[in-house]
Amino acid sequence: MTTLANTITDSRTMFQRQLLHLRRYPSLTIMLIGLPVIFLLLFVYVFGGTLGAGLGGGRSEYVNYLAPGILLFTIAGAVAGTAISIAMDMTEGIVDRFRSMAIARASLLTGHVLGSLVQIFIALFFVLGIALLIGFRPNATPLEWLATIGVLLATSFALTWLAVALGMAADSVETASNTPMFLSLLPFLGSGFVPTETMPAGLRQFAEYQPFTPVIETLRGLLLGTGIGNSAWITLGWCAAISALSYIWAKRRYNQKAAK
Amino acid sequence: MTTTVTTRPAVSVAGLRKTFGTKTVLDDIDLTVTEGTVFALLGPNGAGKTTMVRILATLLPADGGSVRVAGHDLARDPDGVRASIGLTGQFAAVDRLLTVQENLRLMASLHRLGKSAGAHRVDELIERFDLAESAKKPVSLLSGGQQRRLDLAMTLVGSPRLIFLDEPTTGLDPRSRHTMWQIVRGLVADGVTVFLTTQYLDEADELADRIAVLDHGRIVVEGTPDELKRRIPGGHLLLRFADPAAHRAAATVLDVTQKDDDALTLQVASDGGVTSLRAALAALERAGIEPADLTIHTPDLDDVFFAFTGAGLEEKR
Structure with missing residues (x-):
């Protein structure tokens, strides 16, 4: 049992380290909030009239359609910060120090993941706030809000572990900041910005089956009362699979890097 | 605890080998470091010094041979080794986003010293390493010598009985170099065993009780500084x-x-x-x-x- 207690203590220490990083360097968090906010404003005020008309309404309908996708876009962008901070640790001497100490091995990774979740939720809070300010009108009940937070958490958790693995696999901080970029594209190649039915055949199939679409559909259903169908289960399945595989990948890379 | 023997070597290495691909980096190394002494591994760049330290500090697996560090078998009980050693690598192993004090507190937490004991130890080390003025400064604003001192202070938070110093003075100005030597002497006075690597003969001469010269992965000569110097005609x-x-x-x-x-x-x-x-x-x-x-x-x-x-x-x- 002492091993478990030590793992918890060490993970908490590493988590506190990440919180200090967040406090010391708020500029990264601000940047992670800024980009989705710009996209939100751009899509609502520049494209929103036309896109809303395409949905059979106007700009105000489009805000509602867009907001769940923007939340996912926020997460996808924010995990780049995770990959960068992992890569920074791995390319500097500090990781050798940690590894030569009798601490729970994975605690460094756990600390990064927990720290990133805090960062992502700070970003989500601000992005959601601005969406509400410009006319996002969810009709969710308290229970649905709770479920929304759960889905956002599960998705953030999965993508953060994926980013940890990507950061670990990168040889440099620059690479680590680039590799998670494809995640930011996925909400576009799904139902985040426009309905998938409007896409050409090949793209439509990809859009319907890629993991971000069920997440967006679940969020949309919870927040706006559209049909969820089996999206919630598919979402949880994807999140579990991505988390598990990324965790294994990240841990293996972490142990391999020791051998360099 | 392991069984105690009257004279237990801090490090004993027999037949240690390490290869990277086809390149043999360490070739059949034997060495013994007595507790409470300073052992210097002397050699040029690329001789295998850092590889040696990384293996002894559990960061790299050896390909062959048997190694005991601080009474623990390296292969079977790496965590036992980790709990007894401190490592100061060639590049500052500090968190550049945190302050001096936060770095040391991080170490205290990771050694699970507890709040008051940890704070006490941190203050003590800040005092001892002359870092009081920069305690609240982020590490990125420190000079090279200060960073190196912090690095060593972080290594000492857990009061290890054996510390590895990989080229502790490379790149330091003469003054910082002497400060570092004073610190090493102070550690030895406290009974700590020091295993250091260096490219400088004068440094090994100043500090070490025994010197081993490493070249192309082999120890070409080993002895006290006096023994070595007597045999050097230069x-x-x-x-x-x-x-x-x-x-x-x-x-x-x-x-x-x-x-x-x-x-x-x-x-x-x-x-x-x-x-x-x-x-x-x-x-x-x-x-x-x-x-x-x-x-x-x-x-x-x-x-x-x-x-x-x-x-x-x-x-x-």
Whole structure:
């Protein structure tokens, strides 16, 4: 049992380290909030009239359609910060120090993941706030809000572990900041910005089956009362699979890097 | 706890091998470090010093041989080793986003010292390493010497009995270098065993009880600094004379190893110590010759390699 207690203590220490990083360097968090906010404003005020008309309404309908996708876009962008901070640790001497100490091995990774979740939720809070300010009108009940937070958490958790693995696999901080970029594209190649039915055949199939679409559909259903169908289960399945595989990948890379 | 033996070596290595691909980095290394002493692993860049330290500090697996560190078998009980050692690597292993104090507190938490004991230890180390003025500064604003001191302070938070210092003074200015030497001496006075690597013979000479010279993954010679220096012929006195007559006369009274008739210089074998210097000057005095100029050349790493591998460093690079 002492091993478990030590793992918890060490993970908490590493988590506190990440919180200090967040406090010391708020500029990264601000940047992670800024980009989705710009996209939100751009899509609502520049494209929103036309896109809303395409949905059979106007700009105000489009805000509602867009907001769940923007939340996912926020997460996808924010995990780049995770990959960068992992890569920074791995390319500097500090990781050798940690590894030569009798601490729970994975605690460094756990600390990064927990720290990133805090960062992502700070970003989500601000992005959601601005969406509400410009006319996002969810009709969710308290229970649905709770479920929304759960889905956002599960998705953030999965993508953060994926980013940890990507950061670990990168040889440099620059690479680590680039590799998670494809995640930011996925909400576009799904139902985040426009309905998938409007896409050409090949793209439509990809859009319907890629993991971000069920997440967006679940969020949309919870927040706006559209049909969820089996999206919630598919979402949880994807999140579990991505988390598990990324965790294994990240841990293996972490142990391999020791051998360099 | 493991069984206690009266004289337990802090590090014992037998038949250690390590290869990266087809390149053999460490080839059949045997060495023993006695508790409470300073052991210096001396060698040029690429000799395998860092690899050696990384293996002993559990960061790299060995390919063969048996290693015991601080009484624990390296292969079977790496966590036991980790709990007893401290490592200060070649590059500052500090969190550059945190302050000096936060870095040390991070270490205290990871050693699970508890709040008050941890805070006490942190204050003590800040005091001892002369970091009080910069305690609240982020590490990125510190000088190279300060960062190195913080790095070492972080290594000491857990009060390890054995510490590894990988090139602790490389890149430091002379003053910081001497400060670092003082710190190492202080550690030894407290009974800590120090395993250090260095490229500088004078550093090994200043600090170490025993020196092993590593070259191309093999230990070419091992012994106390005095034993080593006695076997290195590179040390000499260089005497320059004002006129050819004095130069000629001096050559007859001194034990000359090299004579340069154009520059009017003579080389006399010497270990750099006062005795040999006095002997040479006394011989000149008796003959009534005054040298115009005298320099003492102490053996350096290049001489060590000439002596033990038959090749200078330049040829190796």
